[in-house]
Structure formats: structure tokens, C-alpha cells
Amino acid sequence: MAHKKFLLAGALALAAAGAHAQAAGTWFGGIGVTHIAPDVNSGNLSAPSAPGTQIDVSSDTQPTLFVGRMITDHISVEVPIGAGFRQSIRGAGAIAGVGEIATVRVLPITVFAQYRFLEPTSRWRPYVMLGLTYAYSYGERGSAALNGVNPANPPGGDTLLDVDSRFGFAPGLGVTFNINERWFVDAQYAKTFLKTKATLSTGQTIEAKVNPNVYRLAVGMRF
Amino acid sequence: MQQGRRPLLAVLVAAAALLAACGGGGDPIGPKTAISRVVVAGDSLADSGTFGARFTVQNSADPANPFPVFSEIVARNFDVTECPFFVATSATNVVNNPTAGCTNFAVGGGRIRLHDTDATPDLQQTSVPFQLATAGQAIGTYAATDLVLVDGGGNDAADLVTAFLGAGTGAAGLQNYQRFLSQQLDAATLQATLAPGTPAALAAAAGLYMQKLADTYYDAIKVNALDRGATHVAVLNVPDVTLIPALQPALAAVSNANGGGTAGATAAATFKATVQQWLQAFNTELAARVGSDSRVAIVPFFADITEEIGNPASFALTNVTGTACSALGANVNAGAACTSAALDAAPPAGLAAGWWRTWAFADPLHPTPFGHQLLAASVNRALARAGWL
Numbered sequence: 027m028a029h030k031k032f033l034l035a036g037a038l039a040l041a042a043a044g045a046h047a048q049a050a051g052t053w054f055g056g057i058g059v060t061h062i063a064p065d066v067n068s069g070n071l072s073a074p075s076a077p078g079t080q081i082d083v084s085s086d087t088q089p090t091l092f093v094g095r096m097i098t099d100h101i102s103v104e105v106p107i108g109a110g111f112r113q114s115i116r117g118a119g120a121i122a123g124v125g126e127i128a129t130v131r132v133l134p135i136t137v138f139a140q141y142r143f144l145e146p147t148s149r150w151r152p153y154v155m156l157g158l159t160y161a162y163s164y165g166e167r168g169s170a171a172l173n174g175v176n177p178a179n180p181p182g183g184d185t186l187l188d189v190d191s192r193f194g195f196a197p198g199l200g201v202t203f204n205i206n207e208r209w210f211v212d213a214q215y216a217k218t219f220l221k222t223k224a225t226l227s228t229g230q231t232i233e234a235k236v237n238p239n240v241y242r243l244a245v246g247m248r249f
Numbered sequence: 250m251q252q253g254r255r256p257l258l259a260v261l262v263a264a265a266a267l268l269a270a271c272g273g274g275g276d277p278i279g280p281k282t283a284i285s286r287v288v289v290a291g292d293s294l295a296d297s298g299t300f301g302a303r304f305t306v307q308n309s310a311d312p313a314n315p316f317p318v319f320s321e322i323v324a325r326n327f328d329v330t331e332c333p334f335f336v337a338t339s340a341t342n343v344v345n346n347p348t349a350g351c352t353n354f355a356v357g358g359g360r361i362r363l364h365d366t367d368a369t370p371d372l373q374q375t376s377v378p379f380q381l382a383t384a385g386q387a388i389g390t391y392a393a394t395d396l397v398l399v400d401g402g403g404n405d406a407a408d409l410v411t412a413f414l415g416a417g418t419g420a421a422g423l424q425n426y427q428r429f430l431s432q433q434l435d436a437a438t439l440q441a442t443l444a445p446g447t448p449a450a451l452a453a454a455a456g457l458y459m460q461k462l463a464d465t466y467y468d469a470i471k472v473n474a475l476d477r478g479a480t481h482v483a484v485l486n487v488p489d490v491t492l493i494p495a496l497q498p499a500l501a502a503v504s505n506a507n508g509g510g511t512a513g514a515t516a517a518a519t520f521k522a523t524v525q526q527w528l529q530a531f532n533t534e535l536a537a538r539v540g541s542d543s544r545v546a547i548v549p550f551f552a553d554i555t556e557e558i559g560n561p562a563s564f565a566l567t568n569v570t571g572t573a574c575s576a577l578g579a580n581v582n583a584g585a586a587c588t589s590a591a592l593d594a595a596p597p598a599g600l601a602a603g604w605w606r607t608w609a610f611a612d613p614l615h616p617t618p619f620g621h622q623l624l625a626a627s628v629n630r631a632l633a634r635a636g637w638l
Contacts, residue, residue, distance in 0.1 A: 074565035074623070076556060076630075117633070124633035126278065169278035174326045174629030174638050177564065177622045181317045182325035184277045 048096060048204065048248065049146040055093040056212070056246025062086055062111050062134075067235040068118055074177045075230060080119030081127070083236055086111040092244065094138075099146045104138045104155070106242070110162075115224075117175065127172035130189050131165035134218070134240075136196060149204050157196035159218050161236075163189035166224075178228035186227035194220035196240070207248070214242045280327055282481065282637040284396045287324040287331060288352045288388065288474075290380040291400035291485075292359030293615060294624065295320040297331045299343060299356045299374075304581045304615045306573065306605065309590030316589075316618035320353060320398050322625035323483075326638070327396065334387070335374045343374045352388070354380035357582070360408070361401045361466045362432045377401040378469035385473035395481065396637070397474045398628070400550070402487035402531060405462055407614075410490070410499055410524055413455050417448070430454055433461040452523050459487075459527040463534035475544055481637050483628060484539070485548040486532040491521045492558045494572050495613035546635035553627040558609065564623060565607055572612045573605035580612035587611060 048054075068080035088111055094104030110133035117124035140155040166187050173179045198216030205211065218240060223233045289295050293304035297318060308316045317325070324331045332351035335343045343356065358375040373379050377399065384397075391397070408429070416426035430439055434457055442454040466484075474482050490496050503520045504513030532551055539545045558569045574580055574587035576595050581587050593602040611617045616624060632638040 073563055075563065076553075076626075077560050077563045121630060121633075124630055124638075125281065125636070129278065167276070167278055170280040170326055171278075171629070171633040171638050173277065174323075174633060175626050177619075177626040179326075179622070179626075181322040181622065181625075 048099075048142065048151060048202070048210075050096050050098045052096040052248050053093070054095070054102075054210075054246050054248045055091065056210075056244045057089065057091050058212070058242050058244025058246075060088055060090040060106070060108065060240060060242040062088075062113075062238045062240050064113070064236045064238045066118075067237065069233040070119070071226075071232040072230045076120035078119040079121050079175075079232075080117075081224075081232060081234055082116045082118040083234070084114040084116060085238075086113055090242065090244075092246070094140075096142075096146075100142050102140045102142060102153075104140055106134075106136055106138075108133070110134070117171070121175050124171050124175055125169075127169050127175070128187055128224075129165075129167050129169075130163050130187075132189075133162040133164070135160045135162060138196070138198070138216075140200075142202070150201060151204070152201045153199065155198045155200065155214075155216070157198065157216060157218075159194045159196045159220065160191065161194060161218075161220055161222065162191045163222070164191075176226065176228060176230075178226075178230065180228075184227075188225045190223045190225075192220060192222045194218050198240070200242075209245065209247050212242075212244045212246055214240075214244070216240045280638045281633075283394055284327040284329060284481065284637070285394040286352060286392070287320070287327065287329045287396045287398060288384050288391075289320045289324075289331065289355045289398045290359075290377050290384060291320070291355035291398070292375075292377070292404055293355075293357035294318060294403070294621075295353070295355035295398065295400050296357045296359070297321050297333050297353040297355070299333045299335050300337045300340075302581075304357050305611050305618055305621060306581070306592065307588040308618075309588040317621065319616075319621045319624040319628060320355065320400075322622060323398060323628050323632070324396075326625075326629065334383070335380075341372070343372050352384065354384045355400070356380065358404065359401060360404045361462050361469075362405055362408075378465065378473075381469045381473040385477050388477070391474060391477050391479035393480050395479060396632075397470075397479050397482040399466075399470055399474075399482070400485035401466055402462065402485075403490055403614075406459070406487055406490045406524075406528055406531075407495060409455055409458060409527065410496065413451065414499060414502065416451055426451065430458050433458050433465065452527075455523075456527045456530045459531040460534045463531040464538065466531075467535055467538040470545075475542075480544045481546075481635075482544055483546045483548055483632055483635075484535070485550045485628070486535055487528050488550040488554045489525060489528060491524050491528075492554060493614065494570065494610050496524075497570075497613075543635075546631045546637070548628045548631040550624070550627065553624075557623055561609075566609050566619075566623075567604075567607040569609040571608060572610045573608045573617055574612045576605075581615050582612070 063085040064083040071079040090108035092106045096102045114126050115128040136157045136159040138155045138157040140153045142151045142153040168185050176185045179185045196216045196218040200214035203211045220236045225231050321331050331353040334351045334354045336346045337343045356374045361377050412426045412429040415422035500517045504517040507513045507516035561569045579586035592605045596604045609620045
């Protein structure tokens, strides 16, 4: 039954589509799954700390939406929309193995300029893109392990932390598979060059290149 | 199609707003293991007030809240407050604390050795095995929410160095050294080891002593904690006592006995390396006895204090050789003498009030409050790695 409905919807979409190729002036949007996998290059926590006290950042996967518009037949602008990612900051270097020392929520606000190859009517359209990302960090939470391993932690108290929100460039590439005039499937990869700094309430700071690899698989429609 | 686009955009924006509302910060993330009681055995480093004052600088600004020792800092991170099980009625008499529920059994002067052989026997409460046995009896069966924290061996190692150096001073010193060693080594082992009568033989016996001492330490922990159900036992290994101010006179004496200068420095360095071998004999044996037992986390005190003293700037230490309370002509054993206000009022030349806060040592044997924070961080790193914090 559901299968038949899907076919019917598809047929209707096709019938209604007509001129809705990936051409100038077309709007598009959709929903996908985004996996963000930081490739961390950590600096050292400033004194007081054991030499080489570093961090690693875990990956996260979240559903995301996106919306975009074809400016010309080849150039488009796309904006991913998501609720942000919850990332676990873990000890590395001199504090490797201590586990989660903090969590932070990161809302990357990105605008991609994309160049799409081939013709608007092509079934496959690979593209390259360059994005500007503002990684908005909020909701930082330290852990008991952070309090414990931080020699400057006030005894019995907590170490709070603040992660800077920063801009970064995000070059990437992707490919769109046009199922029909209206529906498409899209696979995308971007590398975000993002350096940030965390400041502890006890005064120490640590800088890290987070440089996440961002993978997205999505379905979308034109309208 | 213009009309069709707006509902979709509206849905996207609404969905994003809804998802974003799920974010936000909150309270700190708690420990991986809920610990509701911390049971401590050990020496002055872990003593939370058997004699009243902690063995560190006293807090003039808030005497009711003394600067905590490392065991208290570790406990507070689990929201546990410590109090001493033993309390002194005088310098030579210690009784059980009438206040129930106190589980810090550590006593200043704590040693692993079971007996002492000099004219004035130590308080039995200073025996770490006695503390562990008392704790075991008081607690009965340990719970999964108990953390047992044990330190020891530092005073034993310092005693050994003194006895060893005394052995070179004549027959009485040698006899005393043999008597000292007999606290841990059986007669046959002692006789066989010392038979060559050379300095190397005397040193080898010291290594065996420390190895056996580690067995005594571990056995006391096993019988009184592990065999009573403890599943979270953090054990400090023995620190490199050659780095602490208390051992520097001994090293200087070795240098002087060898004529000072380059020859003296070489002799002192050789002796230092020998003592470090004894300490490593202890730590190697302790690690071997613990093996892969996940109930026990060894805190690498030796490595960590070596790192701290070797990299003072990284730890924000400005002095790792001096003793802050010496500015007052005091040590911390006197309790009230070395206060933060007195130290602030008597800065060494060129330093300002608060100077002592970045020094490692309060007196020849004991850390400053910040030194205790560094030691607590070292313990906590081991706890976190064990998955308990």
C-alpha cells in the first residue's frame, strides 16, 4: 500500500515538475544526516598543568536540514540548518585516558558557495564548494574528571570552561543524483578549518585546531 | 511555485528552532563512579588532622577551613568530607576519634614497617598496616561506593637512607643498620646478602628491604581492603625521596665525605642513583603484586613528583628546592607555627605576599597547599584512568 502511494506521489511529482531542473532560479531544500568528525591538533594547556596536557574532541552525528538556491545554472548557494552538535572533549597527551573532561555544544552556521558541473538536466551533478562557517560554541560543561586533574581547581569546587566561537573556511565537494525533476539525493564532504581556544575558570587556556571532517548524506527536492 | 516554497521554508525554520531549544549547558558532569565514602591510610601527606593541624601551611584567613591535604582534595571532588579516625590527646598518645563515621586513618609519621627497633617505639597508629587493619575492622565489608586511598613508604625510605649512611660510620652504625633491615628481611637472607661485607652488599640489602616492604604494603592492602570487598583502591607508590629537601643534607654529606668538589658531586650522584634503585625496587614489586587487578589503581607518585620538580614552570611552581616555612624558622610539625599570614608577612628578598603559594615544599618533608593540589591532581588522573572519576 505504502509502495503504491510512493509510486503515485512520484508520478504526480514528475507530472507536475516540467521545468524544475537544477537551473537558475530554482530553490531546493531537504533533510539529511550529518556526521562531524574532528581531526584535532591540540596545543598544550597553559600552567599549571602536566607538560603536554592536551585534548581530543569526539565525533557526533545529527539530523540536519538544508536550503539553497541556484543563482545560475552552475552556481548555487546552500545553507545547512541544524540544532548543533554535542561534542565530548576528552583528555589527550599527558591526560590521555582520563576520559571526558567536558562537553560543548557547537552550532556551525555555514554558507556554502557551490559550483555544479555538467548540465542542469544531468542525472549526476558533481560539485565543489567553499563555505564560511561560524562555529558558535555554547552549553560548555566541565566534568568531575576535569576538576580532578586540574591542579588549579579550587578544592571542592568546579572548573568551568568557555570555548571561543570562531570563523573558519570550509572547502568541500559533493555530488547530486537527480532521481527525477523534483527529487534528488546528495552526498557531501567538507573540511572545516577551525581553530579555537578554551579558557578555564582557573585561568589556564588551551588552543586546538579542531578541523572537523563533515560528511552529509541527504535527500532533497526542488521547488 | 512561489507559494509552495514558503511552507517548506517555514517548516525548516520551525524545525531548526525546535532542535536548537534542546541545547544548553548545565551542572558539571559527575564522576563515572559514585563514591560516597573515602577510606584513607597513610602518613602525614594524607593525615586530615590527627594532631589538629594538617602537615602543611595553616590558613590564617579562614582557620575553620584549613588548607586541605591531598586526600581531602580527592575526597571533596566526590563530595565527600573527611575527618580523622585517630585523634591525638598528646604528642605521644593517640586514641580513636569519639566522632563516629570518620574514615581517614592516616597519621603523620606513618610508615609501612610493622615494628620499630629504636629506643622510643613509634605510636602503633603510625603503622600503615595497623591503620588498614583498623579500617577493615571498623568497616567490615567494603562497598562498591567506597574509595580506599593509601599512601606510604616515603618515611620508610628516608629511614633506610639514614640507617644505610650510618652503617658506614662504624660498628655501632653497622649493627643498627642490620637491626633496621631485620624489620623486613629474615635472618638467612640478611646474612647471605651482607656476607661480602662490601658497600655494594650493604646497598643490595637495602634494595631487598624495599622490595620486601612493598610486599608488606600490598599484603596489608589485600588482606584488609581487597579481601574485604573493596573494589576501588588507589595506592600511591613511593615517591623519589632523593628530590625532597629532607634528603639534601644526606646527599651533601656523601659529597663532603668524598672530598666535595667534582669527586664529591659524582659520589653524591652515584648515591642518589643507588637510592632511586631501592625506590624502584619497591615500585616494581608493588606493580608486580597488583598485576592487572582492576580493583587497584597505582598512583605513579614517583614519576609524577619527578615530572613536577623537573618541569616547575609547567606546573606554575616558582621554587621546588626551598622550604617556605624556613622563612619563619619553622616546620609544619609544630602545627600552628607556619601560617599563611606569617608567610605573607615575611617574604624572602624580592618576593611579594603570596610568594609561598607557588613553592612546592612547606618544610623539608611536606608540600605547600599547592603541592597538595598537585599531588591530588596526580591521584585523580590515576582514578580517572581507572574509570572511577
